[in-house]
Amino acid sequence: MSTPFYVSPQQAMADRAEYARKGIARGRSLVVLQYADGIVFVGENPSRALHKFSEIYDRIGFAAAGKYNEYENLRIGGVRYADLRGYTYDRDDVTARGLANVYAQTLGTIFSSAGEKPYEVELVVAEVGATAAGDQIYRLPHDGSIVDEHGSVAVGGNAEQISGFLDQRHRDGMTLSEALKLAVQALSSQANGAEKTIPAERLEVAVLDRTRSQQRKFKRIRGRQLSRLLEADVPAAAQADAVSNDEAAEDAEE
């Protein structure tokens, strides 16, 4: 019988973290920002069918960077958790904090179990409150820790640089169009300082809109509505009107 090489636990963990980080860094980054009426998710995603953002429950949205099959698995787990909670107790009893805890447990267990490879994903769980003060954004890195974020958060390949950029420019009470433009600007800046342009059709955008009349606040923004928001260059007040009109028109189209 051969004796296995001794690897110190510190080294083993560092290796696993390195592995997961590399995996996540290969994926495209995405950002989650608070704006006046809720929370907006923006990312570059050439695919129409494979979503990076999705609805978990009434007020809770999910965003993920990294390996698709791994975060899709976690997403479905989250939807199951939330639906089971809401059915057993009440819709109000499903919270982002509870969900983030479940994800943290799952990711943490997988990360530290020697038998499995760590998940190469980084998640964001966001819940929109009745007011901006009630909004919650949690970031969950690959190792199962939870980071409570405010204002803006970026995950994925270029996350550090992008969040630095956002921290400087993001302020409370931005309109949706302002927040969206800032997000696109942040995603466009590359590590070497150069800028690339991301066309609207390669963007995936979704919002948790607290002003939405339905119980389910999650909504995808695409097509004409998205280009209108990206082009909008009018004073904030007029713009807010335009957004709500768009909403109504878009809702009617659906």
Add this chain to the structure above:
Amino acid sequence: MDFLGAHAPEMLPGNRQLPEGIVEAPHGTTIVAATFPGGVVLAGDRRATMGNMIAQRDIEKVFPADEYSAVGIAGTAGLAVEMVKLFQLELEHFEKVEGTTLSLEGKANRLSTMIRSNLGMAMQGLAVVPLFAGYDEAKEKGRIFSYDVTGGRSEEHGYAATGSGSIFARGSMKKLYRPDLTEEQATTLVVQALYDAADDDSATGGPDLYRNIYPIVTVITDEGFRRLTEDESQEIARKVTDRRLQEPDGPRAALL
């Protein structure tokens, strides 16, 4: 639902031990539905009975199943409400996991299975017989599905009713229904039918003008599910009752 079955089987209606004997539980009564070009209306009275007694005057028996469909329930109220909750959960869960909604047929079939799983309870007198109505986005029209206790499902064309007052409601709609009704006429039609049902069936409640309790009327069109507000429902019910002060039996159809 499979997940629920594996993780919390006690939450599913089908997995319960049936008690011996007969229990008395509140029963919901009459539900009516009618299609019109562009959508469908689904309405229900507000009475729940327990034997001879009126158990509740303001029960709600029509629920949205999802954005484009609704269920009206007749039968044992407690079981029916639970079935609707589970049905809503399944539709929403499917939508979130798959990223697309079930077809209207798919929804109707799912409800059928759920009713069938309640057959044991139905044998003990605790039946649930819903009426399912929705807007079919593929065919661009409103459709109605009725069920029997065993889960047998049949699509109804034009109008349908279920519950103890359904015989009278159906008779009423048979004479009043036309395929070219407007949305407003269709809502009046279902309130007329509920009035006729309440007129002849003791278990169905008519509009309660003293307590301001009026039928629940819902409309589903390509814009989705909408429940008429209390005021709108009151207005329709008032028009019907005012007219019946002159003609207690309601509008008369042509003889030939």
